[in-house]
Amino acid sequence: MNALEEIxxxxxxxxxxxxxxxxxxxxxxxxxxxxxxKELLDNPNVLVINCGEVPENYTGKIRDFKPxxxxxxxxxxxxxxxxxxxxxxxxxxxGEAVSTHGLPLKFVTGxxxxxxxxxxxxxxxxxxxxxxxxxxxxxxRECAERLAKLLARILNGGGND
Numbered sequence: 001m002n003a004l005e006e007i008x009x010x011x012x013x014x015x016x017x018x019x020x021x022x023x024x025x026x027x028x029x030x031x032x033x034x035x036x037x038k039e040l041l042d043n044p045n046v047l048v049i050n051c052g053e054v055p056e057n058y059t060g061k062i063r064d065f066k067p068x069x070x071x072x073x074x075x076x077x078x079x080x081x082x083x084x085x086x087x088x089x090x091x092x093x094x095g096e097a098v099s100t101h102g103l104p105l106k107f108v109t110g111x112x113x114x115x116x117x118x119x120x121x122x123x124x125x126x127x128x129x130x131x132x133x134x135x136x137x138x139x140x141r142e143c144a145e146r147l148a149k150l151l152a153r154i155l156n157g158g159g160n161d
Contacts, residue, residue, distance in 0.1 A: 003087055004087065004123075004150060004151075004154065005154055007069070007071070007087065007121050008069065008154050008155065010068075011067075011068040011069040011119070012045055012068055013045050013046075013047075013065060013066060013067045013068050013069075014045065014046045014047070014067055014068065014069045014070075014071065014155065015046075015047045015048075015049065015062050015065055015067040015069070015070045015071070016033075016034060016037060016046065016047070016048045016049070016071050016073060016151065016155075017030075017034070017049050017051045017055050017058065017062070017070065017071065017072045017073065018030040018031045018032070018033050018034025018035070018037075018048070018049065018050050018051060018073050018074075019031070019051050019052070019053070019055050019072055019073065019074040019105070020032075020052070020053070020074060020075055021052065021053050022052075022136075023132065023133055023134075024130045024131065024132055024134065025127070025128070025129045025130045025131050025134035025135065025136055025137065025140075026075055026082070026125075026127030026128050026129055026130055026134075026136050026137055026140040027075045027127060027130040028075075028136040028140070028144075029073070029074065029075040029125045029127060029136070029140050029143065029144055030051075030072070030073040030074040030075065031050050031051075031052060032136060032140070032141065032144035032145075032148075033073045033144045033147050033148045033151070034048050034049065034050040034051075034073065035050055036144065036145060036148035036149075037148045037151055037152055038050075040148060040149065040152035040156075041151075041152050041155060041156060042156055043155050043156055043157070046155045047061075047062075047065045047067070049061065049062070055072065055103075055105070055108050056103050056107075056108050056111070059108070059111065059112055059115060062112065062115075062116070063112075063115045063116050066116065067116065067118050068118055068119065069118055069119045069120075069121070070112065070116075070118050070119070070120045070121075071120075071121050071122075071123060072090050072105060072109075072120070072121070072122045072123070073122075073123045073124075073125075073147070074105065074122065074123075074124055074125075075124065075125055075126075075127040075130065075140075076088070076122065076124030076125065076126065076127075077126065077127065078124060078126060079126075080126040081126060082126050082127065082128040082137070082139060082140075083125065083126060083128075083139045083140065083142075083143045084125070084126045085123065085124065085125055085126075085143070085147070086122075086123075086124045086125075086126075087121060087122070087123055087124075088121070088122045088124060089120075089121070089122065090105045090106060090108075090109040090120050090121065090122040091105075091106040091109045091110060091120070092106070105122065123147070125140065125143055125144075125147070127140065128140065
């Protein structure tokens with residue numbers, strides 16, 4: 001079992017929140033993953049939300065789903081190689097996203113922890129360029145596709161094959 005599969009071990013209801021801005025180049029990573037995952041996923045116990053730049057606007061929807069686990073997927077500048085992934089605590093210092101977002105993820109997570117009893121995790125991808133009115137790079141598109149397929153395999157019940 002790899003680190004990604006371990007996140008989901010024993011979790012019955014999961015929310016995946018894709019975060020990012022699709023007109024800021026590689027910052028679109030999280031929304032690309034969410035949109036692709038919606039196409040691939042067939043599990044009523046998983047809610048996938050394209051939060052765009054405002055994950056705080058979806059706290060009610062997340063709370064009402066009653067998840068065991070909330071996963072934020074976002075572009076995160078952790079000084080890694082472009083396209084590199086990281087799994088982190090969204091309340092930690094690494095959880096500062098590229099931040100075109102309204103509220104920092106650590107504040108959204110702290111607020112959500114007061115509403116629901118769930119675990120929270122951030123899957124981040126190191127972006128390259130996040131300039132305004134740029135398209136996501138081919139590398140980031142490929143990384144988003146790869147992660148969406150892996151998440152779909154795990155969440156559709158094929159995580160241990």
